[in-house]
Amino acid sequence: MKLARVVGNVVSTINTRDFEDRTLLLCDLLGPDGAPTGGYQIAVDNIGAGAGEMVLLLDEGNGARQVLNAPGAPIRTVVIGIVDEVVEAAR
């Protein structure tokens, strides 16, 4: 899983049928300290994540299809959690 921040969304009307009625969130990938790493992903929202929230992304197809209950869907990236806090152990 990856940490990310919701920074926007992607609107699309023409898409493959597995994307119908799905919300696509634009997510900046974050390091454990919450700083952007420079990468991003477009993720399917599965839990009602909102703008600006830190979320947990799953970037793997089998698990994505499982949580979305969408066998055969060409979806790999899903928001699977809203992060309250990341605590790093002192080193």
Add this chain to the structure above:
Amino acid sequence: MQLARVTGTVVASTKVAGLEGVKLLVIQPLDRALRPAGKPVVAADAVHMAGPGELVYFVASREAAQALEETFVPVDHAIVGIVDAVTELPGAGDGA
């Protein structure tokens, strides 16, 4: 999934079985400020409606083949949607 711009078409009359009729497009992956990021790749067009100049989003890896009618095919990038709009929150920065 990530954003990309369609920059061209690929014509290949001889293809492996299962890829007949699959439209192939050259896409340039973009960062979320819509600047080119990385090298262009050839992607299958799973929406059948994408064309040069269009902003699309694509899926990579095994999931790309899942987007096509024939799902057990050797495809590693597929266009799964045409983007109408990318809306960003105020203060989100440009992703750089």
